[in-house]
Amino acid sequence: MSEVFISGIVVFVLAAFVGLEVIAKVPPTLHTPLMSGANAISGITLVGAIIVAAATGGAGTGGTLATVLGFLAVTAATINVVGGFLVTDRMLEMFKKKPGRQP
Amino acid sequence: MTELAYLGAAVLFILGLKQMGSPRTARRGNTLAAIGMFVATLTVLISLTKPSWTVIVAGLVVGSTIGAVLALRVQMTEMPELVAAFNGFGGISSMLVALVALLQTRALWDNETGVTVMLSIVIGAVTFTGSFVAYGKLKGLISGRPISLPGGKVLNATIATAIVILIVVGVTGDATWPYWGAVGLAAVIGVLGVLPIGGADMPVVISLLNSLSGVAASTAGFVIGNDALIIGGALVGAAGMILTLQMGKAMNRTLANVLFSGFGAISSAGVGDGEEKPVNRATPDDVAIALAYAQSVLIVPGYGLAVAQAQHVTKKLATLLEDKGIDVGYAIHPVAGRMPGHMNVLLAEADVPYDQLYDLDQSNPMFQQTDVVLIVGANDVVNPSARDDSTSPIYGMPILEVDRAQTVVVVKRSLSPGFAGIDNPLFYMDSTMMLFSDAKAALENVIKSLEDL
Incomplete structure (x- = not known):
């Protein structure tokens, strides 16, 4: 196996454990915003979409089909990112404590 | 430099998720994660040499517009549908990244790359169609009742086996058709997998699809060798999996039980015997x-x-x-x-x-x-x-x-x-x-x- 691939697996496993640790104790109240926020983060695939889309449109770059699919990849990822963060913010804006009652 | 900027973005994701664990800091946490995404996007845009800007900018503009309209218009009662749809968009994007890579660089791949491309395609496609079936069910376009297909399990097992064969053929051979075949079969699995699941199990399904959309992003990261995708995707995959297991626990059901048994189908027998009770x-x-x-x-x-x-x-x-x-x-x-x-x-x-x-x-x-x-x-x-x-x-x-x-x-x-x-x-x-x-x-x-x- 190539070194790049192995270091990729190392990064993946470590990040997954960080994810488990960070999320494990989130109260049920926040499950919906957490999910939609996490969903927006999975839109990081946008970076990949931009990289592959950048290389389309010329000779030897996958042809028209690649251009179309690249465009769709960027579009779908952007919907996920922009929509996800915006709607999460909309939700969290509504979460308030009872006025006057301090912790 | 580019790698460090991606690392910075990943750190912002982690801090953001951490802060989303408490109602007081949650909104700031979401903002931090969004800043992380902005950093990552800016970084990739700067790093490009002679890119085809038209495609990228067009995608960013169209996607931002659609995303913003969906996010600002949605009723809070419709949140489950929207999250399902966003999961689907994330899934298909990861799949498309792998497909474009297939069109561009197939000749240069080693076996590992072939496997990650296949995984990215399969997980992405399942997430995409599964999410949109879930969307249809939540929206009431498809019946919320479990729809069980005759011979469903055998059919699913057959398709799954076929996918494994395609992966082996695609990775070891030179042809690209197995990759396209995998797109189709995985899409079918997504539909057949979610259709039989009843409306009451939707919290589990949405959580699972959320997790899958993260794993799909991670596999796309392997395809193009990008750590930001691997980390971001792994975080979401883990988060979604925790929620999936918690939801399963809250219903006293295992994940396998939710996925493989049409719930309403077995229990409806108990109804109707007590009609006249006062x-x-x-x-x-x-x-x-x-x-x-x-x-x-x-x-x-x-x-x-x-x-x-x-x-x-x-x-x-x-x-x-x-x-x-x-x-x-x-x-x-x-x-x-x-x-x-x-x-x-x-x-x-x-x-x-x-x-x-x-x-x-x-x-x-x-x-x-x-x-x-x-x-x-x-x-x-x-x-x-x-x-x-x-x-x-x-x-x-x-x-x-x-x-x-x-x-x-x-x-x-x-x-x-x-x-x-x-x-x-x-x-x-x-x-x-x-x-x-x-x-x-x-x-x-x-x-x-x-x-x-």
Whole structure:
């Protein structure tokens, strides 16, 4: 196996454990915003979409089909990112404590 | 430099997720994660040499517009559908990244790259079609009842085997057709996998698809050798998996059980044998009187509240009771609604402070000292047979033990069983009052009666 691939697996496993640790104790109240926020983060695939889309449109770059699919990849990822963060913010804006009652 | 900037973005994701664990810091956490995404996007744009800007900019503009419109227009009751749709967009994007890579660089791949491309395609496609079937079910475009296909399991197993064969052929050979074949078959698996799952199991399904959309992003990261994707995707994959397991636990069901058994299909047998049992029918006046003379009231919201958009009128009623000096709280089951935490969002929308919301463990010891429990559109999560009747299909599922309260008021459209299709003994108890009506209309009438008292 190539070194790049192995270091990729190392990064993946470590990040997954960080994810488990960070999320494990989130109260049920926040499950919906957490999910939609996490969903927006999975839109990081946008970076990949931009990289592959950048290389389309010329000779030897996958042809028209690649251009179309690249465009769709960027579009779908952007919907996920922009929509996800915006709607999460909309939700969290509504979460308030009872006025006057301090912790 | 580029790598360091991606690392910075990943750190912002982690800090953001961490802060999203507490109501006070959650909004800032979301902003941090969004900044991380901005950093990552800016970094990749700067790093490009001679890119085809038209494609990228067009995608960014179109995607931002659609995303913003969807996010700003959505009703809070429709959140589960929207999250399902966003999951789907994330999944298809990861799949497309792999496909474009296939068109561009196939000749240069080693075996590992071939495998990650296949995984990215398969997971992405399953997430995409699965999410949109879930979307259709939540939106009511497809029946929420489990749709079981004859020979479904055999069919699924056959397709899964075919996918494995395609992966082997595609990775070891030179042809690209196995990759395209995998797109089609994985898409079919996504549809067949979610179709048989009943509406009551949607919280589990949405969580699982959320997790898959993260894993898909990670595999796309392997395809193009980018750590930002691998880390971001792994974080989401882990987060989604935790929620999936928690939801499964809240329903006393394993993930395999949710995925591979059409729930409503087995349990509907129990319905219909108790049609003639007497119930205490109550009028809005009766309910108003019961509430007015209570000292403590716990409201149990369920999906019916969401459907009727009754969160605001519920809050209005609660305020009215609080003004009379009555202690009011909300008891929320983890799987109330159609996605984890859905009820909390609806009540937050209606300005209910989050410290009045109690989860399962907090509320169960409270019921015994509660004068009136007001159940608005909830059913299975308060069904005592989950605790008492070992023959019940939902036996063992943790419930809100509302039957321990002095008086139980159930606001419900009819006696019809809930999503799980199981009769509820709670409705026939002496201490239970049934107010048959749409949740919103019922509560409005109760408020009117209270004001006239």
